[in-house]
Amino acid sequence: MPRWFGFWAAALLGAVSALETVAASPPASAADSIQFEEQVRPLLLQHCMACHTGAKPRGNLSLDALKPDFTDAASHARWASVMARVQSGEMPPKDKPRLPPGEIQTLTHWLAPRVAAADAAALATQGRVVLRRLNRTEYENTVNDLLGIQANLKGQLPQDGSADGFDNAGAMHHTSSFLMEKYLEAAETALNLAIANRPKPPTLIKKRYSIKDGHPVRGSTESVYRFLEDGEVVCFCSSEWHNASISTFYPSDGGNYRFRISASGFQSPGKPVTFRVTQSGTALTGTSGLVGYFDVQPDKPKVLDFVRHMEPRTTISMLPYGLAGANTVNKVGGEQWTGPGLAIQFVEVEGPLHPVWPPESHRRIFGDLARVKMGDTNYGERVEVVSAQPLADARRILKDFTRRAFRRAVTEDQVAPFLAIFESRLAGGHTFEQAMRAALKGVLISPAFLFLTEKPGKLDDFALACRLSYFLWSSMPDDELLQLAAQGKVSQPEILRQQVERMLASPQSAAFTSHFVGQWLGLREIDATEPSHILYPEFDHLLKVSMIRETELFFGEILKNDLPLTHFIASDFAMLNGRLAKHYGIPGVDGWEFQKIRLPAGSHRGGVLTMASVLKVTANGTTTSPVTRGAWVLDRLLAAPTPPPPEDVPSIEPDIRGATTIREQLARHRSDPSCSVCHRLMDPPGFALESFDCIGGWRDHYRVTGNGGEVVIEGRRMPYHKGRKVDPADVLADGERFADIDQFKQLLLRDKPRLAGAMAAKLVTYATGRVPQPADREAMAALVTAVVAKNFGLRSLVHEIVQSGIFQNK
Structure with missing residues (x-):
């Protein structure tokens, strides 16, 4: 561990401690306490x-x-x-005596100024937002964008905590x-990737492959392939x-490697054949490991061309979707099989791709400084950056690097500690590059x-540029945004609006869709449970990936076209x-490619409530719970989360045998006074979704493993039985x-401003x-008023948030 690490660790922890100090309003006076005991406590005791x-x-x-x-x-x-x-009339509940207007006024007039004073004290001292650290995703994106590399750094960092869903x-x-x-x-991993210590780029691979030479085709004992001319292979299973x-x-x-896969459908008249491409070395969970x-x-034959970042000693694989099983094909033989297949003519690979050497990542740090041989490694010669004017070059490099890394203009005093690290290492006998690496790590x-x-x-403009960039890109501002910040123009309303439009049009805005939607709707939990293969034999990887993609594309469609968020x-x-x-x-609808489809009359789909992704993440692998789904609706769509249940209240165990329904089980909780106040809010939305099973399929009856009616689909007897009828009312x-x-759904749509307020709260x-x-409260109400006037448009809401005081103030 370098000695200078302790200095920066102490500095960082000290800064966190100082900046996270919570502001406090003035302590309550004796008069306040007397007023509380005489006027407020009696009301609380009574009602x-x-x-x-x-x-x-x-x-x-x-x-x-x-206590007050x-x-x-x-x-x-x-x-x-x-x-x-x-104030809203939610309390006392409707089945209890209401507070007289005078008593409501007494209570709120006592509370309002004290709550406001505490709010004002906190805002003046620390702002509404506490000190924010880059989370793992933001850190990885920022380092990669700063250095011009593609490094998986999230895996080296501990999981982030979350609050309020994010x-x-x-x-x-x-x-x-x-x-x-x-x-x-x-940091060391990132710098090792960014800085080039080879005198020339790695040897370029440029070759055409046939899958007949690879695993498992070459060694298969099952007759599931057909071999054609010029290395073409047809996969039938x-x-x-x-x-x-x-x-x-x-x-x-x-x-980065460029792949060109030539493939076509075989014996599949009129219909496309879908296949997947995966990368080895990563488990296939969700979209992880999936090309x-x-x-x-x-x-x-169609040539599919894509560039993929490959780790050393990895390869790609291809598997057709929805074809027969290997045992079925093997009984007939690949040469005689008449069903559809996937023909793969060839796979061409070129890489690793390096348009220039040293690569752009190296030049971002050192520019055109010379490199000289410093010894030999397993890769051959090792070269390092050298300098004829080490102190001057180090000062220049560090000033530019800290400006981009800190995402703002920097002073000589801010650069000085890192220059001191460089000088200390250089004086200790280290080379110019080694001393620079230590300073850059700092x-x-x-x-x-x-x-x-x-x-x-x-x-200030730099902080505003950062807040905007991490909102829409989950990464640091680009050169254009930083240049506008340096000119003091980011805070100008029209410039800010133009930048939002530019950033939403950028491919980098995919991060906004992925990270916001993934957390707002809970899609990151798609792999948290695995549906029972007995109850849901139709569930597969393509369906799971399609679930996620549908929701992201739907959000993107609404955002792109400024459609009403009521969608x-x-x-x-x-x-x-x-x-799907x-x-x-x-x-x-056929194939993998997604289309915007007008829903037929009578369809129960439309909106996120009935999307398979949402319905899966709000269920376990065997059964659904109105409590879980109802709590999800209150929190994610109405921004009204319910408190956790009392510790001594047992959870409901699912009955997949079908002996009792979930409605019968929940009746016990609704009869418990300590539970009923929340269950009367949570249960109804959950029951509305009971017509959808654990993987988002429509159902009129529950699927059970116990006694029930036999289920036959397309001539095949299913491993589950038909249970009791679903009651979603x-x-x-x-x-x-x-x-x-x-x-x-129609009842929810009665109060569109509430829906807009909930979405605004999540986005804020x-x-x-x-x-x-x-x-x-007033600022949020103003956001709702503004978006109501713009037909509840989602893109309009994003603009209103960015232009608001909530966004532009700490």
Whole structure:
């Protein structure tokens, strides 16, 4: 461990400690305490304490233990919640006596100025957002963009915590000496990839391969292939053990490689054949390890061209989708098989690709400084950067590097500590490059790199550029945005609007869709459970990947065209491919490629509520729970999360035998006073979704493993049985009844401003790193008013957020 590491670790932890100090409002006076005891506590005793006291208070809110101390963050938040619920009429509940207007006024008039004073004190001292560290994704993207490399650095860092559904929440970004060590290791990995110590690039591979020479085709004992002229091979089965690779391509050097795969459908008249390409060395979970799915037409060879970053000693494999099993084909033989297949003519590989040497990543740091031989390695000669004017070159390099790394203009004083590291290492006998590596590592583990530099009050142009860039790109600002910040133009409303449009049009904005949607809707949990192969034998990898892709494309379509965000509740179109369309029972769609499909009359699909991705992540592998799904609806679509259940209340165990229904099991919870206050809110949305099974398929009856009716599909007897009939009807907390998911959607659409407010809250949380606070009520209301006037457009909402004070102030 370098000696200078301790200096930067201590500096970083000290900065975190100082900047995370929580501001406090002035302590309560004796007069305040007397007023509370004489005017407020009697109201609470009369109207609230019966439910919100004791060992099992409703909603986990115990008012007898809540003190009028607004200097305590937890107490402040609870009092703010009490005030909001009383003002909205949510409390007391409708089945309890209402507070007279005069008593409501007494309570809110006492609370409002104290809550506001605590809010104002916190805003003035630290802003609404605490110090934010780059999360793992942002760190990896930032290092890669800074250095011009492609490095998997997330795997070297511990998992990020999350708050309010997002992992960029500043309050959950703890820092430790262990994390600092991991940052140092990641910085070394990144610099090793960026800096070229070879005198010339790795040997270029440029070769055409046939899968007949690879595994498992070459050694297969099953007759599932047909061998044609010029190395063309037809694959007739989709069994996993026949995942055909070009195993003779196994490069010793990592880097970007260009692949050209020539393939076509075979004996598949009128329909495309879909196949997947995977990369070895990474487990195939979700999209990890997946290059992609592709369609090829029958008898028309198509060359698929793509560039892929490959780790050393890895290769690619291809497997057709939806064909017969190997055992079935083997009984007939590949030469006689008359069913469809995938013909692969050849696979061409070229790489690693290096247009120039030293590569761009090296030149970003050292420019055109000379390199000389310093010895031999396993790769041959080793060269290092040298300098005739080491101190002058180090100062120039570090000033430019820190400017880009810190994402703002830097002073000589800010560069000085890193220059001191360089000078110390150089004086200790290290070479110019070795001393520069130490200084560059110092930059990459410094507070100014790892944290977003924001001061209380209005953000300066550099901080605003960073907030915008990490919102829409999950990475550092590019040169154009930094140049505008240096000119003081980012904060100009029209310039800011132009930059949002430019950034949303960039391919980098895919990060916004992926990371926001993945966390807002919980799609990152797609692999958390594996559906039972007995209850859901039709579930496969293509369906899972299609689920995720549908939701991302749907969000992208609404964002791109500024469609009303009410489409997230109910929409007359969906983004579908053949696999998902079959799953939804919608005819006329084939292959992997997605299309915007107008939903047929009577379809229960449309909106995220009925997407298979959402329905899967809100279920386990065997059964569904109205509680889980109902809580998801309240939190993700209405921004009204329910508190966790009391610790002594047991969870509901699923009954996959079908002896009891989930409605019968939940009746016990609804009868428990400590549970009913939340279950009357959660259960109805969950019951509305009971018509959808664990993988998002429509159902009229439950699937069970116990006694039930036999199920036969396309002549095949299923391993599960038909259970009891599904009952999706219920009553909302306000007394409105619905019969099914279609009626439930319409009830949600009655209050479009509430839906807009919920979406605004999620976007603000993701964009700023903190959920909206009580002090933000007026600003959030203004956002809703603005987006209502623009027909609830999602893109308009993004613009309004970026132009708002919430976004432009710390």
